[in-house]
Amino acid sequence: MAEARFSHDQFRCPVCLDLLKDPVTIPCGHSYCMSCIKQCWNQEDQRRDYSCPECRQTFRPRPALKKSTMLAEVVEKMKITECKTAVPAGPGDVKCDVCTGRKHKAIKSCLVCLNSFCQNHLEQHENLFKGKRHDLMDATRYLQKMICSKHKKLLDIFCRSDQSCICMLCMVDKHKNHDTVSTVAERTEKQKHLGDTQRKYQQQIKKRKKKLSELKEAVKIHKHSAQTAVEDSERIFDKLIRFIKGRRSEVTQMIRDQEKTVVSQAEALMKQLEKEIDQMRSINDELEQLSQTHNHIHFLQSYLSLPVPPGSPDVPKITERSFDKVGKSVSRLRQELEDFCTEDIEKLSGRENCHNSLVSEVGYLEGFLPDPREDMTDYGLCSFSPTLHKSSGRGPEGLH
Structure with a gap:
């Protein structure tokens, strides 16, 4: 029932934006992950003034930190609920950089924080930096490629001299006096x-x-x-x-x-x-x-x-060459064969002589059709160009 009455935002660490881990409550009433508040106060050891990152109230001496058991139980239930409702990152999705354990699908990337956020952590990011200008873009897996490996700054300058993206520090260092413009202009x-x-x-x-x-x-x-x-x-x-x-x-x-x-x-x-x-x-x-x-x-x-x-x-x-030559050649062959056979039959005096004559003429017919091995290059890619062998007298000459 307690989980239903409170928002997840009330149980998130203002430093890491994730649900509280080993929660502790400092004297001003704000709660943090034990590791997060220790890290903040370790940086303030030299001043010996320890402040709340949320309200900036200072404490002296450094307050003792003790894990809140009841708050930890509530947060644990919150984590279970969040895992059930959040969208897990798939193989092709950009993963949230803030999520611990199982990563959720990121929907936005911040060009100032240089992190990608899921829906839950994006809301925390917007609440934490409300009133401050943080450029957001659709979540991209190319975020690390947009950062200078040397200076860890955004590659928002384009060097035309070297045809490469650089950061502001590169422009005044290695690319000094080069022809540079903003990435937007380029x-x-x-x-x-x-x-x-x-x-x-x-x-x-x-x-x-x-x-x-x-x-x-x-x-x-x-x-x-x-x-x-x-x-x-x-x-x-x-x-x-x-x-x-x-x-x-x-x-x-x-x-x-x-x-x-x-x-x-x-x-x-x-x-x-x-x-x-x-x-x-x-x-x-x-x-x-x-x-x-x-x-x-x-x-x-x-x-x-x-x-x-x-x-x-x-x-x-x-x-677009037709096969007309084939038809015409065969037609001429048929006509010549008919004329040739008719003429021979009329000259024959008997049935036996006619039969013998026709049998002998069959041998000559082979010369009237072209050899299939002849060149066939008259038609586009491949052609067939038959020719009839004409001769004077009874039969073709030079056929054997």
Whole structure:
């Protein structure tokens, strides 16, 4: 019941802002952690005047300190209640620097005290320094990086000569006579350049999206053209099945190989562009977060390591060449074969002679279709350019 009637604030040490540990009450009535008040009075030993950090009442001689058992019991209950209600810090959270034992999630960082505070300790911080200007910012895990390792001061100056963040003492020491400005001023200047860099990334993303769209459309057209060529070739080869059944599959395979080569190359390019777009989006998101951060020091330190935006993508075009040459070549072959066979059949006087003549002519048919090993470079990435071997007389010359 006693716990419900009092606020946690009444049982916090004014020095460390945490719940009292080994509480003692000094003559003026204020209570402190025994270690905190001892540390304060040890610093006053030379003056031999011992004062209360809260009300500044002085005592002489140094009062004897004795642990308050009843107050310690109440504080212990307060700690149990606070542990149940406070938000514990997770793996990615900034931890409160004041909490003892299990750390709670910090919500603000003080640039004067150089500490991060959870909700409970932030209230104590504000009450303790009421009327005093303490700059607060959203809790950041970069707080230690914002402090000068040598002077333990805030890095609120930017040295343009050395391109680094420094503190006030560094400015009058190692960086004397250097070109220095405040981090706020340098942030304002760098923010403009960051905007230009971000726009370049956005432009490159748009260009890659356009190239990706063009490649997809080119592949679609190429597939359609290849399918049409295959169907035309199949239809023509059906009429010549008795003569060129074996060669039909070779021509079909050549077309499919060409399609596969072009499509596989285009798909590899598309995959690369998609990967680059994802990477650039990720970098652009980081740039967006960096552009909105209120932490000037983190901004400047991160800005110095920004990657250089890439140039325009070098993507070869897929030439929109059709497979008309394949169809025309096979059509000419069919017509020449029909004319050739018709002429031979009319000259034959008997059925047996006609059969023997056709059998002998089948050997010549191989020369009318191109060798699948011939060069196929007339079409974009890979092409098929058949030619018909014409000759005077009954059959092709030079085919063997």
